Amino acid sequence: MHRKIIIVGAGPIGCYLGQLLKSYGFSPLLLEEHAEVGRPVACAGILGKDVFKHSQIPLSKKSIINVIDGAKVQFKNSAFLLKRDGVAYIVKRDIFDQELSHGLNIEFNTRFEGAEKNGPGYNVKTNNGEYYTDLLIGADGPHSKVRNQLGFSSALKIYRGLQYRIKKEIPDRDRVEVIYSKPFSLFTWVIPEGNGVIRVGTMAENPYQELENFIKERRIDGEIIERNAGPIPIGTSDLVFENNAALVGDAGCQLKPITSGGIYYGMRGAEHLARAIKDGNLKQYETDWQEAYGQEVKFCLMLRSLTEGLGEDVLLKLFNYLKDNVHLVEKIGDFENHSSIAWSLMSNFKTYSTIGTLIMGVLKRPQVLMKALQRK
The missing domain is CATH 3.50.50.60 (FAD/NAD(P)-binding domain)
Known part of the structure; x- marks a missing residue:
């Protein structure tokens, strides 16, 4: 001992x-x-x-x-709602x-x-x-x-995250927002504390610029009461x-x-x-x-690496497929183990055309596949 x-x-x-x-x-x-x-x-x-x-x-x-009882998820002009009572806590x-x-x-x-x-x-x-x-x-x-x-x-690889706590009331106090700049790796979030304060943050190549631009675009004009930042490995x-x-x-x-x-x-x-x-x-x-x-980590690392190298047209196709099957995501999605969603969607025959689009996207950029397969 x-x-x-x-x-x-x-x-x-x-x-x-x-x-x-x-x-x-x-x-x-x-x-x-x-x-x-x-x-x-x-x-x-x-x-x-x-x-x-x-x-x-x-x-x-x-x-x-x-x-939290759900989330609004967005990429470009496409969005969908996920509903699940008590799925998460804000702490x-x-x-x-x-x-x-x-x-x-x-x-x-x-x-x-x-x-x-x-x-x-x-x-x-x-x-x-x-x-x-x-x-x-x-x-x-x-x-x-x-x-x-x-x-x-x-x-x-070390990514960078930045978050502001802002005094602002929003109507949906039991729902977070996730806005992807690149599904499913780089994103911005809006988290309601439920007390007249929201947390607005981002994981991006340039988090400060990304967050400032988002706040300006959304016209979030409340007082910033705290700034938090941290690395993500x-x-x-x-x-x-x-x-x-x-x-x-x-x-x-x-x-x-x-x-x-x-x-x-x-x-x-x-x-x-x-x-x-x-x-x-x-x-x-x-x-x-x-x-x-x-295996869970390796599979999700491969997915992340794969999507990081794909073009926006392919990513939008993948995102819209999730949107069209949101009921399945709500039913089998695991907040802590994300591969369950991927495997369930891939086993659905309706996925085949989307998989075809993904394959074509990878064939146009073979280095993306090589990078994904090299992940440990």
């Missing part, structure tokens, strides 16, 4: 992992570079209901400020994270600066001194210093290094490749990691993760 465990990063996944390890009898130390948990905010703050339903420990619902992410941190041993204002091997473990260097640990875990986000310092193998990474170091959450690219949400997958990763630590077999962590989510 690992006597000393250090988790770098006291975000939601680091704290969730800490709570799981505590429940197994461990006493992990969390190192957090900021002065408090939950700040700065770097997330849209919309969580599927299964984040709470599938948690292995009870999650406080103090952070929930609104319940205050700082409160969500803080509730997860209660009772954990966290050292704040402590920045990870490096690690050196010392016998079976590591000497961890920080701005506040040095620590020894038997097991080092990186839960330190998209630009993980643990991942980079120890040389974990990875194949990822899309790709894959090894999760275990030499049996005494591991990555979890965004540090290990454990997030949904299509919508870029990281909480649900990060929590599942934390559960597999905590179980492997309890059982004394860290290698089992990567095996269990790949068996549970490896």
Whole structure:
């Protein structure tokens, strides 16, 4: 059993992992570079209901400020509505994270600066001194210093997200808007907090310009009361290094490749990691993760890579096919596992003409297919 465990990063996944390890009898130390948990905010703050339903420990619902019953999805001049009661929650992410941190041993204002091997473990260097640990875990986000310092193998691209909180009432307080600039990878969103405030954000090549243009086009004239920004890692990474170091959450690219949400997958990763630590077999962590989510992630990465390289005419055809089959998406769509939608639609004989259009689009740009097939 690992006597000393250090988790770098006291975000939601680091704290969730800490709570799981505590429940197994461990006493992990969390190192957090900021002065408090939950700040700065770097997330849209919309969580599927299964984040709470599938948690292995009870999650406080103090952070929930609104319940979402569906979405309006748009690309160009085409749009459709998705309806599903209570499909997601809007949360205050700082409160969500803080509730997860209660009772954990966290050292704040402590920045990870490096690690050196010392016998079976590591000497961890920080701005506040040095620590020894038997097991080092990186839960330190998209630009993980643990991942980079120890040389974990990875194949990822960092995207950029930007969000404004704006004082504004909107009529549909139980519905989010998703406006694609490129289905199904780059998009802008409008999220109602339900309290006279909306969250308007984007994931784009130039998020500031994209967001400013969107706000101007929509004539959203309310007061901006908060700005949040953050990186989003899309790709894959090894999760275990030499049996005494591991990555979890965004540090290990454990997030949904299509919508870029990281909480649900990060929590599942934390559960597999905590179980492997309890059982004394860290290698089992990567095996269990790949068996549970490896194929889902790889398939969605391939879809993302494929659509990123297609022309707007083909993308519009695909989008309109989704629009024409919205009832099927509502019936079988999984907020957390997006491949279920793709497989169900592809098994429908009405899809064949759309698949033909997709094939022709790929044949015009064979490099797109090669890039998609090269994804890990």
